[in-house]
Amino acid sequence: MGDLVDAMGEVGRVMSDRVAVIGMSIRAAGVRSTTDFWRLLSTGRSGRREIDNAELVRRRIPGRRYKDPTYVPVAYSMEDYLGFDLKAFGFGRSEAELTDPQHRAMLEACYRAVESSGCFIGSLPDRVGVFVGSRTSGHGAQIEHYSAAADSNVDLAGLAIGNDPDYMSSRVSYTYGLTGPSMTVLTACSSSSVAVHLACQAILAGECDSALAGGVALDVRDAGYTFIEGGIYSRRGRCEPYMASADGTVDGNGVAVLFLRRLDAALAAGNPILGVIAGTAVNNDGRERAGFTAPGVAGQTELIEEALDVAELHSSSIGLLEGHGAGTSIGDALEIDAATQAFRSSGAGVGSGTGECRLHSVKANIGNLTAAAGAAGIIGCLLALRHGQIPPNAPLVEGAPPIDLRGTPFKLADKTAAWQRSDQSRYAAVSSFGLGGTNAHVIIGDAEPELRLASRKGRSWQLLPLSADDPERLTEAVDTVRAAVDGASAEARQDIGHTWRTGRPELTTRAAALIPVDDTSTSVRWPQPVQFHTAPEGTPTLVFMLPGEEAGASDAALALYEAEPVFRSTVDDGLAAMEQVLPPQTFAAVRDAFLHGRYPTVTHVSQPVLHLLGVGQHAFLSDLGVGPDLLVGHGVGELTAAQLSGVLSFEDAARAVCWRSQTMSDIAERAEAAVRFTRRMRDVRLNSPTTPTVSCVTGTWLTSEEACDPGYWGAQLREHAPFDEALRSVVSEHPEAVYLQLNGGTSLLRTAQLREDAALALVSDGEASDSRRSLLQAVGALWERGVRIDWQAYAERDHALRIDMAPRTFERTPCLHPSLLEHCPGIDPAELSGKQVSR
Structure with a gap:
């Protein structure tokens, strides 16, 4: 037993020292979701688009520019990136127009990443950090410049908040109420991978329990580019990493975000475990390179070795290397040289043609997302793990010639390769190298399916x-x-x-x-x-109505007693109190209504059963955070209401109901019965009502003096005001309230002549045989009408795993500052009219 405890403790320690990826989102050229992204990767296609002259004219590109032989009319454009749901994200139109589309896209991407984990970003229980990066943008400077030229005033503070990278992470934290560390990471093409590294460090250090990490790269000016001899951009407008034909990179547009959580917390919450971060490392090349913009082999080698050490892995465990893939002959060659050295020093074979690890780069599919490239690569690897396939190299699919990888641990392919689970865990690694030498390497492993801590509990x-x-x-x-x-x-x-x-x-x-x-x-x-x-907008007034006679509740007592633990425990407590005052035969009949579904209609049995049914239903609702603002009880139902309003304690109410029912059964004359009952009520403590309650005696609201007078409760047994008039009076005072009948049936709802939309019953007429369903229907109906339900409390009895499904649909209103209408070639004017909705 001690060994088992030690082993379980070790498993718990390992899980608390690891970070899981539980959600992700991506948008890029030809990609609106992770599903689109995998379709693009697995088929070896790209979102590259050549822009024809007609569109260039429409985008207001000067003829002298696009007719220049060095102009390359190619783009990896993210569809509809100006579209934004103003209401959903709490923006006014002018604020959205001032805000860089990168900031807006990041807000939505963070929402989506959390949503895919089966959570809502606005109600996360954890302390959540935010680590995101962005591409350098001229959006704010352009607005300021062109507004000044037009002699138009601009809110400079709003312009700074909406455009400066300093405020991107803070904007996310503020919008969603996230209280963990929040910082923007700017290390060029390694920004989002460095963000993942920092997020993991913060989680493992206890600074936060979960974190959002990623990057965004959008350019409103992107409509092709001018090729410069000796520069980093492709003359042919093709991004072809690791190909002999590679002649440079092409910038892409997109956003990619990961949602990370400490593994044990993710498992306990039932989040989907998309993968586990096995190890990360960050360094800089320093001066050991040809120049500031040149990559360094030594730095990249040391980086990969360090990440493998952190992950406690040999390089032979890595089945997929998602490379940086600069797409330049020098950059690719140096990257492969560095990776080969690192892999050999960490356990990879050294013979020629070993080819044990597939080499890939998503830049060939979606362009170079710069600040978002690393996160996009990680998402690609996670999708490969999920689908059990390593995607092909897109340039090879399109017929480009590969470079010679003989003598390295790597290989390229023009077809997908099976990558199924086995006894050995699967691992992928992602390299990101920023211009200036800040490098990051992230190793991702399989989720362990046997480590699912969240159990399923469910209602029928x-x-x-x-x-x-x-x-x-x-x-x-x-x-x-x-x-x-x-x-x-x-x-x-x-x-x-x-x-x-x-x-x-x-x-x-x-x-x-x-x-x-x-x-x-x-x-x-x-x-x-x-x-x-x-x-x-606000929570509606809720009125509980408690009838005083049997009404369609014959099956409800047994069904709810079997189905709902809170209901059952409340009834059991009430039965314990009633057993002290009821004759054994009568008590057995009351108990059998709940244990066996036997429900005699004689008064001395039915009234105690109705009371326990009502207080049990109230306890179930109260456990979900639902309670009455007003109470209406008829007959014995007013005693139940007295307990719910605090006039009687739980035990005293149970005894009082038994006394009342026994008195009415034993004494036919109501006046005499009212005197035996008044005497009994002098033995209990009576309090002022804490919830407004209708008096059956006066037909108005029960006063403190009446509630505390034993004589009132005796009079209640025999004297009644016109109850239908009292009900209609309540309805006229509270026309927008929601009225819920407890116990069974709809008798009081009908008497009150309520509009159909306002009248609800916990046990509907004609559905007594399915009281479990009827009870849950009522909960749903309350929620529909704006009554708050504590779904976390609901989950104590009914919970399972969280899944990625049915994402929220956002309205996409194009938002662009008026000063930019004539100066943004990256925007097709056709995109600026109308609204769309999009997942």
């Missing part, structure tokens, strides 16, 4: 609280979830439910769906647009 029905920004987008969300649910396994349905309840924002337009876990043949009542609800 899964409640899905679906929401969106408007009915059109909610319709799309319903259709997406419906497609995911159809044919899904029981475990997958649990995952879908848990993710929607705890990992998605609660937006204005709402609809709740209830799906069975095991019986996939059962038809699901998917909400239609006419059934959608618009939640109010």
Whole structure:
């Protein structure tokens, strides 16, 4: 046993000392999602685009420029990068126009990365850090210059906040309320890899539990470039790393972000484990190179060796090297030389033609994303691990000639290669080398499937609280979830439910769906647009209504007692109090209603059962953070309301209900019964109500004097004001309230003549045989109407793994500062009109 404890402790230590990748997002040329990215990589295609003369004219490129033989009309353009959802991210139009598109794209990418982990970025429980990088941008300087030329004033403070890289990370932290370390990383092409290194260090040092790390590279001026002899850019406009034909790089446009969490925390939360960061290293070449812009073999060699040491791996474990891939003959040759030396010193074979590690670079697919390149490479490796395939080298697929890799541990290929799991873990490594010599190397390993700590607990029905920004987008969300649910396994349905309840924002337009876990043949009542609800800005007033007689609750006592632990424990406590005052035969009948579903309708049994049913339902709702603002009880229901409002303690209320029911059963004359009951109520402590409660005696609100008077409770047994009038009075005072009937049925709701949208029941008429489903339907209906539900508390009884599904749809309103309309060749004027929606 001691050995087992020691072993488990060691596993826990290892997990707490490792960082997992649990979410990721990417947009680039031809890429709107990770799914698009893998399709591009696995088929060896690229997002490269040649711009024809007609489009160059439309983009206002001067003829003297694009007719120049040194002009290269090629771009890796990120689609619709001016589009932005102003409302979703809390921006005004003028603020968005002042803000660099890089900052806006980063905000959305961070949202997406967290969303893919099955979480909502606005309610993360951890201390979250932000480490992001960006490309140098002239966006703000252009606005200031062209505005001044037009004699137009500009908010310089707003311009600085929206454009300076200093504020990018802080903007993310502020927007989403993230309180961990927050910093912008600027090391040129290694920025996002250095950001990952710093994020891992912060997590392992305990500065934060999770972190966002990545980079963005967008240029509103990108519409081709002028080739300079001897420069780093390709004369042919092709980025072909590790090819004999490589003649330079081509800048791409895109954004890539990773969501990292300490491994043990990620496992406990049930996050998807996309991979584990096995080791990272960062260094600088110093002066051991030909010049400031030249790469250094010694520095790159030492970097890779250090990362392997940190990961405690031999280089023979690395199946994929996602290289920096400068695309220049000198840069590629020096990189391969350095990697070969590092791999040989760390265990790789030295014979010619060993070719044990595949060499790849996503720059051939999406261009050089500079500040985002490293994160994009890491995402490519994670996708290769997920799919069990190493993608081909895009230039080879397109027919480019490869360089000679004989005598190195590396190989290139024009086809995908199988990379399945085995007894040996799979590892990929990513190199990023920044101009100026700041280098980073990241090693990523398989997630260990056996280390899943989060267990599944689930109700037989899964409640899905679906929401969106408007009915059109909610319709799309319903259709997406419906497609995911159809044919899904029981475990997958649990995952879908848990993710929607705890990992998605609660937006204005709402609809709740209830799906069975095991019986996939059962038809699901998917909400239609006419059934959608618009939640109010504030929480609505909630009225609990408690009937005093049996109403469709014959099965509810047994069903809820079996299904809901909080309900069961509350009923058990009530039964313990009732056993002290009820005759044995009567107590057995009350108990059997919950244990066996036997439900006699005689008063001395039905009233105690109704009371326990009501307080049990209240306890279930209270555990979810739902409580009444107003209480309405009829008959014995007013005693239940008295407990819920604090007039009676839990035990005294249970005893009082038993006394009342026994008195009514034993004494036919109500006046006499009211005197035996008044006497009994003198033996309990009576308090002022803490929640406004309607009096059955007066038909108005119960006063403190009445509540504390034993005689009132005797009078309540025999004297009643016109109750229907009292109900309608409450409704007229609170026309926007939500009314929920506890116990069973809808009798009080009908009496109150409520509008259909405001009337809810925990056990609906005609559905007593499925009270578990009815209870959850009511929870969903409350949420639809704006009542706050504590979904984390709900998860104590119903939780599973978090999954990446049904991303929020953002509206894409093109945002560009007016001063730039005539001066941004990277923007097609056709993109500046209208709105779109996009995942």
